Amino acid sequence: MTLMESFNTKLRGIMKIPELKARIVFTLLMFLVARVGTYIPAPGIDIERLSAMTAQNDLLGFINMFSGGAFQRISIFALGIVPYINASIVFSLLAVIIPKIEEIQKEGESGRAKISQWTRYVTILIAIMQGIGVCVWLTSSGLVINPGLRFMFVTITILTAGTVFLMWVGEQISVNGIGNGVSLLIFLNVISRGPSNIVQTIQIMKDSKFLIPILLAVAAAAVVVVGGIVLFQLGQRKIPVHYVGKGFGGRGGMAQNSYIPLKLNTSGVMPVIFASVMMMIPSLLIRSLPATFPFRDYLVLFFDSKHPVYMVLYALIIIFFSFFYTAIMFDPEKVADNLKQSGGTIPGIRPGEETVEYLEGVVTRITWGGAIFLAAICILPIIVFTAAGLPVFFGGTGIIIVVGVALDTVQQIDAHLVMKEYKGFL
Structure with a gap:
């Protein structure tokens, strides 16, 4: 049996399992949603100049890779899933420093649910802080068409909402799809x-x-x-x-x-x-x-x-x-x-x-x-x-x-x- 024939056999096996087939289809649909969001830019930004700067700067290019190209357009998903990763790092470190958090983690499903909820709240706070940083950087770089408090409020709200939505997408993939949702979103951004x-x-x-x-x-x-x-x-x-x-x-x-x-x-x-x-x-x-x-x-x-x-x-x-x-x-x-x-x-x-x-x-x-x-x-x-x-x-x-x-x-x-x-x- 050739490699292609073996692969086709595996695919036919997947198609014969309704639950697995449904999980893979759901994951692919969530991928489509995540990619579409990277092409919806936030208003009031000089996208052409920002794209040129991103192409010439290694750090901005690296950030752009993790966001799947959303950063160079400052799309609604420009922050990506990074705030959620930061929040996860915070609670992983706190579990070592604070015994009470470690005890909660060991309480089983209820403890993990509680930590997950706290992680979501911290994710929102980190997204707001990072949104403020992005707005300040855009303004100082002369990339904002009409700078001011209105631009700051609208952009921070859009970027934070985009991160929260991506966090929800990742959790839905983990529950109803196949694989770890957050890791798969990063995987999608990198290969894109x-x-x-x-x-x-x-x-x-x-x-x-x-x-x-x-x-x-x-x-x-x-x-x-x-x-x-x-x-x-x-x-x-x-x-x-x-x-x-x-x-x-x-x-x-x-x-x-x-x-x-x-x-x-x-x-x-x-x-x-x-x-x-x-x-x-x-x-x-x-x-x-x-x-x-x-x-x-x-x-x-x-x-x-x-x-x-x-x-x-x-x-x-x-x-x-x-x-x-x-x-x-x-x-x-x-x-x-x-x-x-x-x-x-x-x-x-x-x-x-x-x-x-x-x-x-x-x-x-x-x-x-x-x-x-x-x-x-x-x-x-x-x-x-x-x-x-x-x-x-x-x-x-x-x-x-x-x-x-x-x-x-x-x-x-x-x-x-x-x-x-x-x-x-x-």
Whole structure:
């Protein structure tokens, strides 16, 4: 069976499952709604000048990538889903600092619903603050046709409402669609900028005699990087577990062997998304400072995406969030307790505290490898593309997000197919 025949077989399997088919159709319809909104501009802004500025500025281009092109038009979705991500980061950090929030998170469905509601409120506040910042920047850059309080009020209201609507769309995808709604919206925005980034790259290099070799080299590197990310995202460290007791395979007292699958990258793409958003904030704040502010020029230089200081900070934040998110996703004490209650042991490791320490050590080593891999994939393209004179936002961050979210979504589709006795994609 050829690859295309195998793919067609999987598609026919999907079409035979009404629930899965309905979820995929719903997700695609929500994608259409999200894309249409990026083409509805807020009034009173010089769109042509703003688009030109965005094309010439790496930071603005990076922000524009996360908004799916909405920022260069200051559309109703110009802020994208970024305020919601910021709010999620805030509550993730507060759960570590404030024990009461952590207790609420562990209350089950009611606790998660309460945290989700608080996250929505904080999202609105952050969207208002970011809307104010965007309006101030537009006015100071001379991009507003009729500046004033009326423009500020209307634009802030439009941008905040757009973010709230996108947040609702993301939640609807998570509940009624397939995959994580927020991650899928970011995925959609990133891939929507792919064609224009390729065109921009060709335009920049069109007068170079090395255009074709460079494009071929970039394409080959992209294939290798995508393959590496796929292998890394699917890779597992299997810890053997030995069970002794009744109830295993219907044979009382017979030993059974199994394993604990630890993903090489437990945190997925979230560290990259969080780090990207967090690096945007100081860059925007610094550029909004008046020209007379002390050391402003040095700060602007340090927080340029091509500067070594920026790249080091970016890598460190990715590593931090890799450990942070892994600690949230994997609890060694809970796993060790479950093994003990079910009669399972890791060969050569005593149940209880020794198992916890062993699991913590393995997870820490794996996380170091995963964090460094993610940081390298995000940083190396910046160095390579800068040296080649290509747009910096055309790089590893977008590839990691696209591949990671796509794999997660395919795995969820596979789960539905397996439940209905169809073989999955992976």
